[in-house]
Amino acid sequence: REHYTAVGDALVWTLKVGLGEVWTPDVADAWTYVYGVIANTMADAGDKVTSDQEVKVSDQEKKFHIKRTWEKIDPMREHATKIFYRDLRETDPKSNAVFEDVDMEAQEKKLADTLGIAVKYLDNLEDLIPVLEDMAVRHLDYGITKEMYYSVGASLLKTLEVGLGDDWTPEVKTSWEWIYK
Template structure:
């Protein structure tokens, strides 16, 4: 990720924050439309799940200028998601739902450059999470 990518992700997410509840609803609606098989993985209150999603995104996005600082939290989250039944293949549909949500929420502000920056950020972090998830599922997780 370039510094410009990070700035684009952070500035565009700032524009999403005022509509974060709607954005979370859009995200989960889209996720369940394109991957109905993941819906049973969500057993709790979806409004609370949406709040957690937006809070987690905020933490990650604020940490993009120092990715090594957010890697341990991303890895721990991936391992935690294993317990819910999340599979490495699910990360692709989550990324697609996220990009679609951003496009809906940002409208014309979701430029091709902004899409590319978000794709880079998501690819970077989902790669970290998939690796941690796979290590955990294979029983090769190392503790610090």
């Protein structure tokens, strides 16, 4: 939408310069109104197309995609967790302080184990959620903030994308986003 504002400003300026003395406050108001209608209509249509193109995946399909792709990631868990933490530290420098005095090899194993447990309990979310909530409370003591979970999620998705290669599809991405949220 912000691009429409820049285009509108350029159009109005061009008309003002091109029309010279014919450009009056009434003409300016009319062109501003017309361009506003055009821009809003086009932006709304673009938003609708974007939302219509979102991948629709049922919860059962999401669980299937997560389990299937975890089977591919799990054998390379050591490599995947290294990618994850490298990306997290590069994209969220605040996380460096959190992991400063941490045994990263042990931390990488904990991450892979936690993801494995989460995948294992996908069909029993009512038992999984309290475990994850308890873990989140413990992470507060380590200096993890709510904002850091956004970076963690982004790094997780990037790691999965790298690890899965061609198996990283829009449906798989939607599935992992769903379970992370």
